[in-house]
Amino acid sequence: KTVCYVTAADSHAYATPANKALEARAKELGIEVLGLSQNFDVQTGTEQLNTCIARKADGIILWPLDPQAYIPALARAQQANIPAILINSPMSDQAKPFIKSFTGPDVYEEGKMAADSLNTALKGEGAVIVIAGQAGNGTTIGRVGGFVDHLKKLGSKIEVLDTVNADFDQQKALVASRDLITRFGDKINGVYANDDTMARGFIDAWKEANPGKPTPPIVGINGQKDAFESIKSGEMYSTIVQSPDEDGKLAINTMAEILDGKDVKDRIPIPLTVVTKENVETTKPAF
Amino acid sequence: MQGISKIFPGVKALSDVNFSVDFGRVHAIVGENGAGKSTLMKVLSGTYLPTTGTTEVGGVEVRMRKPADAQKLGIRMVHQELNLVPDLTVAENVHLGRMPRKWLLVDKAAMVGNAAAVLKELGADIDPKARLGDLSISQQQLVEIAKAYAANPRIIVLDEPTSSLSEHETAALFRILRKMKAQGIAIVYISHRLKEVLEIADDVTILRDGSMIESRPADGITAAQMIKLMVGREVTNVFPKTPSTIGAPVLKVRGLGDGVTFSNVSFDVRAGEILGLTGLVGAGRTEVAKAIFGLSTLTAGSIETHGKPVTIRSPSQAMRAGIAYVPEDRKGDGIIPSMTVRENISLPVLRRLSRFSRVSLSADRKLAAKYAADFSIVPPDPERRINLLSGGNQQKAVISKWLSAKPSVLILDEPTRGVDVGAKAEIHRIIGELVAKGMAVVMISSELPEVLGVCDRVVVMRDGRASPAIERKDLSEERIMALATGEETA
């Protein structure tokens, strides 16, 4: 059987290990994977879905970068009787009829968990800055949205000083953080970064500006190795481990079940673990 | 045209000029370089808006904001610089801006037929379907003339149309001009070749420093008078020949060929000698010069300087071999418009002026000042941007540039093309002084009086082949023409 896998990118810190895990698992299952990389471009992705249909794949695993845009292509896949599932990121409800399942972390959920974590660290009050990913990107939208909504729901008194986009880029986060630190100085009681790379950027900027001064509580996402180090040394408060290996494996396993004719649940989450100083020694970093 | 003034930033090109041309007459405008001739005509043809002044056509005051306005009035201009589109065909160029239509589409057949007819009338053997960019400069010049002529203008302005034409083609042009005159077309003719002016003009206007000096019928005026009015004083000998002692050959070329435009070209140039290289347009003189200077590649032949064989693949190798080349197309190959006169002059010798790769500004300034003074470049300010100078002065700067490299052989390609008499005489004086000091000079020129006037020996080229050198004492206009047209095979 051949499964068409339209991934976000094939050269990316998170996507690459996820792709590798998916392909390795597929080999074990005896499934051939036709890997296509959108390179973070939705337009490319919609066209690649068409390629999958033309290739008459037996199943499609899509890593959506937009909540809507793939719907017509998915509909076409459905017409061609090709089952499709989503990996890593969800799509809007309108896509539901066209997909069998969505496996992967819930980025909105991650935002909520981050809000919980930061709320705990700050004991429910203070001022924070949010270092967001790329503007318009689905992950960014989910992670920021979940965070903001959940803080409100918690009734937390935490105030967001500013949200800046640093495109999941360490250098951009560094530059943006420098300005934020200049601007708000000691007003910053906490930081939420949409991923650990950008958290790293903030830490570097902080150390530059205030040598020797401890960092405010910083919450990141992804559970990278260096974030674990930072948590151990107290530079970071927490991160959320979202394992790309799990992500990849779960998707292909689910697809295998569909190909075997089994029914699958329409939402299969991968486990998310909040890592703080307490459990950092016992948890495995994501990558 | 009444009270026309035009002020460019830094230059008052025209001040209060009155000019009129009658239908059915040829009106020549003469003046030194930078006198404002082209500017005046660009005002007439709608390229420039005058700063002040008015224009009347057929007794009605008109205001032309763009060339199209002038063209609607039947005014056509052949520009001094070529104004053609290299990527279109000859026929399309001839009909540029007024292509014939059939329904919505271009009427190709009519266009090609019409272009062919006009070109034939001009005596030009050019395929109307050829891409214009593939033609030589002179062929393009003919197309430019054909373009203006084919538009059936009421007023036609020709700005130095013959500067790249042979005597033959000039004669054909004059036939057409006479015919147009008979049809009642008004013709404005700008030229530095006073002989042509005397031959064709009915009226003459003399401009100097942006002002009109005189406007009168051409009857009875002499070249000497015109020159006096142009420069404001008497000039006696237009083509002076400075005596010099001729020494050993400095440059020897044997059997040169580039596989395309010329083959088997051989000649010698001796120290203290001016060797003329003449011929009809497109004979391949420029190509030979460029090849010797390393600007294009040779496929055959050998070059020797001072008796030693040299290989030249680039201008810097040529420079090291002591060869310098002043190109034909001044605007395209001669000057760096964004640089000052000083920076232009020192360009080939920058390395010599540098220590630890730093250019010594004082040495640079000294060099430029020297040439600006020696050649009386006007204005005498080396820090002025070179594109603000008039053509003749630019040419002097380009020659200075190469003299700064202290060459032993200087190749000048049409050094006085489009240059006024005053500047021309001066360039000749400079060349004379150079050969007197023992430099070997190759002068490419299409102007026979000039060739006869200043050259010690002359090589005539025809169809990419060179005649043996003819000694000065054997030279005559007829002989050269015979060789150039192939009536006499040497």
Next chain:
Amino acid sequence: MALLSQIARYRVALILGLTLIVASLLVPGFLSLTTLGLGLDRSSTIGIIAIGLTVLLIAGQIDLSGGAVFALAGIVSIQLQPSLGLWPAACVGVLTGAAAGALNGILSVGFKVNSLVATLATMLIFRSIAHWITASQPVSGTDIMFSLALAKIYFDIFTVRSALFLAAILLLHFWLTRTVSGRNLFAVGSNAIAAEASGISSGKMVFLGFVFASTLAGVAGVLQSLATNTGSPMFGSELTVSVIAAVVVGGTRLEGGRGSALGTLGGVLTIASLTTAMEFQSVPAYVQQVVAGLILILLVVLDRTVRTTARANTRAAVSA
């Protein structure tokens, strides 16, 4: 030599043919109507923008803002759907493209800003506006069924989009080679001063060229947004480069004065079929990049060398 210049002349067709042959030999299931239809559909987005860019490049200008206009027009056409209805909103989207083009045109014709810089600036501006009016969130339309209809394949190969693209290419071909304004466009791109001196209003032509290019980018954007029922400020970020590559591979010269509609068609199809073939084989994106880059450079180098030798030949013929 003659052979070489023939190769150069039809190089796009040759490469395209070669790609198709190799792909159909190596890639199972490549040679089918479905693939062809999908290939055409995928070319049409790039292709429609490429039509506009071909015109602009011939006029001697460049437009980097196409991708941003693509996104902006799409967003406008989606955001206005609830208030205006689908068709009027789509029209406003296209008009947005035209307006963007007018801005480009004013900057580069009116203010004489080099088009590379002008459209670099407007690219930033349009992209920012796209983010601004959407708060960086993708927006979705009201009628998903319409999107599904738009994606439908007729006669096994044409979608609405690809049929539109092919028709537009033919019109372009006709316009560029046969009409007076088409020829004048070449004149403007080849030597604007000469064109102006011959009474062709080159400023106006260039201005219209910008409007045309952006309008087509707008059309492509609106079509894309309708087809996906989404307008997103992220759309088209990778597009400009691919479009420029496709047009240049098709033999249009960046310096102006040369280019053709059929060449652009060839360029667009070549890139699309190459991509499709490589995707069929699941070639990693970075390898695809390397291949695309190599083809671009190879074709341009070939063009360059052959043209210089060919020039020498015609010159010899002229002087003979």
Next chain:
Amino acid sequence: MTDIALSMQDRTNPRFNRGSRLVDTVSRAGLLIAILAVVLYGALASPVFFTTGNLVNVLTSMAIVGIVVVGMTFVLVVGGLADLSVPATIACGAILSLALQPMIGPVPAFVLAVALAGACGLVNGLLVGYVGINPIIATLGVGTIVLGIVQAAVGGVIVYGTDPATAALVKSRVLGIPTIALIFLAIALIGNFVLSRSFWGRWTIATGGNYSAAEASAVPVRAVKAGAFIITALCSGLSGALLGLTLQSARPLVGTGYEFSAITAVVVGGVSIMGGFGSVPRAIAGLVFVQLLTNVMVLQGVRTPVQGFILGLLIAIAVALDVALRKRGVA
């Protein structure tokens, strides 16, 4: 004859004056005034703007892209339009300087990374200078290829640094000034010397001003044109390597966007994209202006899309103004 010469010399005619100088001064002053205006506004609007910390931040942020700006100036001046392969060469520098560390040690890795980036520039240079391909196409193509190769080489993931000492070195400060800013200063001084004082720079300007005339003046135009691309690649390689060392991590896409930032700075500085005119100080003035403006906007909490909007508007206005001024000066 001599009387002509004489009379021509004393024709110190009132028709002539030096238009160009004035405009040059005005356009240069224009940028300085703009910079002052931003500084003034910043100082009034934000209490933290004039703190040492903030100014040092601006300087540090400026350094990385500033090094690229120095190179890009050469490309624009030589008439090479723009080098779009900068993201690839930056990635090359960043990734290799980190990836090679464990194998050959930090210093050789650094040198090799910059050298390999320079090699990419050589390819650009050969294509543009010797084959005569349009720079946009050549650098676009080469950039795509290099980036593809770099991604393939590292398997598409992040490369981490292994030698924190090198990071400490590039992050250190000398007399309160970040080392990286000093490196930038040094590069800028060298760049300025080469472009404005050396024969190579004069050749660069001449080649950009009129290619065929420069060629006919025995300027090695091909080499000069190629050289500009090599210089840019070396600069961006260096910039990438420094970036990699500061971050201690590098992804293939680290360099995205730097090409546009660099071009923006150079162009806002009034360097003509048509070539033949420009200097490193001008380009850096453009950079300073853009950076300060961005800094003020961030300090004022202006949202990212609005920042982009203002920046775009600014480029357009700056260049249009420059064109207008220049036209008034020299047609």
